[in-house]
Amino acid sequence: DAEITQSPRHKITETGRQVTLACHQTWNHNNMFWYRQDLGHGLRLIHYSYGVQDTNKGEVSDGYSVSRSNTEDLPLTLESAASSQTSVYFCASSGVAGADTQYFGPGTRLTVL
Amino acid sequence: QKEVEQDPGPLSVPEGAIVSLNCTYSNSAFQYFMWYRQYSRKGPELLMYTYSSGNKEDGRFTAQVDKSSKYISLFIRDSQPSDSATYLCAMRTGANSKLTFGKGITLSVRP
Numbered sequence: 001d002a003e004i005t006q007s008p009r010h011k012i013t014e015t016g017r018q019v020t021l022a023c024h025q026t027w028n029h030n031n032m033f034w035y036r037q038d039l040g041h042g043l044r045l046i047h048y049s050y051g052v053q054d055t056n057k058g059e060v061s062d063g064y065s066v067s068r069s070n071t072e073d074l075p076l077t078l079e080s081a082a083s084s085q086t087s088v089y090f091c092a093s094s095g096v097a098g099a100d101t102q103y104f105g106p107g108t109r110l111t112v113l
Numbered sequence: 114q115k116e117v118e119q120d121p122g123p124l125s126v127p128e129g130a131i132v133s134l135n136c137t138y139s140n141s142a143f144q145y146f147m148w149y150r151q152y153s154r155k156g157p158e159l160l161m162y163t164y165s166s167g168n169k170e171d172g173r174f175t176a177q178v179d180k181s182s183k184y185i186s187l188f189i190r191d192s193q194p195s196d197s198a199t200y201l202c203a204m205r206t207g208a209n210s211k212l213t214f215g216k217g218i219t220l221s222v223r224p
Contacts, residue, residue: 033211042119042216043157043201050209058211090156096209101147104156 002027006091006105014113019078021108023091031094032074036087081112116140119215127223132189136202136215143204146178148187151199192222
């Protein structure tokens with residue numbers, strides 16, 4: 001069965017370190033998204049991609065970057081982790097048809113000390 | 114005003130109750146409306162999807178969209194403890210546009 005996976009599931013890091021969160025989908029979806037979820041804020045879009053070599057900033061992109069070198073993967077990099085980036089991160093993917101909607105991964109819980 | 118507003122909750126109901134969850138929105142260009150369910154420490158999963166106005170029913174769940182009032186609802190009949198989760202509304206303007214989410218409401222169904 002097609003799926004979307006994230007790794008690691010839990011990560012503890014220190015302020016200032018670079019961190020990369022992995023997202024891999026086997027749906028063959030063109031669209032991929034990264035969100036963070038925080039109490040009181042809901043899901044907020046960080047970056048998204050509509051295809052290979054395409055990346056776009058979301059509403060909370062500062063301090064994050066992504067690159068899309070193939071259809072299956074969209075890694076999220078925190079260039080210099082800050083305590084404000086402690087959150088749960090979700091990756092999602094979708095097709096391009098009207099009825100297509102986003103399928104979410106299980107999430108990565110990141111703690112920045 | 115945020116594009117999508119959702120009652121913050123939390124909401125606690127007894128088993129068997131009818132639950133009504135609501136979202137309002139300000140962008141009249143939204144055409145695709147979804148409800149996601151998220152269990153604790155899990156990713157959101159699609160529960161209901163509606164295009165444009167009208168009702169859609171799936172078992173105990175009914176989604177309603179009233180575009181004239183910019184209001185969407187999710188009704189859960191005969192609620193069960195297994196319905197205890199956070200429910201997020203989401204919507205988008207076009208077929209390939211990004212989703213805008215409500216903040217979510219946490220529902221607890223008491224046995």
